[in-house]
């Protein structure tokens with residue numbers, strides 16, 4: 511299930527979906543929202559304006575920590591009542607990591623983080639596998655929604671330094 515942390519997040523996601531559905535009724539973004547909605551796990555989502563971060567946490571084992579002999583604790587875990595927690599600052603300007611120039615649509619970033627969270631928690635993938643898989647799915651989303659004309663980043667984004 512989805513737990514919207516505040517009203518703004520719900521309204522913003524509803525408006526993004528409405529807009530995308532106008533262009534392509536059964537698009538992948540909608541598919542991901544449906545996967546989260548019917549999951550037995552609870553996904554907390556918060557879209558912020560100006561807080562300045564992307565956070566993607568879940569309660570699953572993370573092999574990157576295990577390999578270092580570390581337990582997943584504290585700041586690496588979602589809040590107690592959630593199985594996953596995704597926070598995205600939608601005011602940040604992102605560019606693709608490779609060129610550091612080409613704009614990346616915030617819709618792509620939201621799609622990436624939500625789908626990645628699902629693949630790590632419900633599909634039990636480790637981070638890198640989930641990240642790479644969702645990068646390919648971004649391409650499919652962009653193919654469906656032709657007005658998402660900005661660059662496909664395959665999850666590799668960085669802050670646009672021209673705006674900071």
Ligand SMILES: [Zn+2]
Nearest residue numbers: 622626641665
């Ligand atoms: Zn990723």
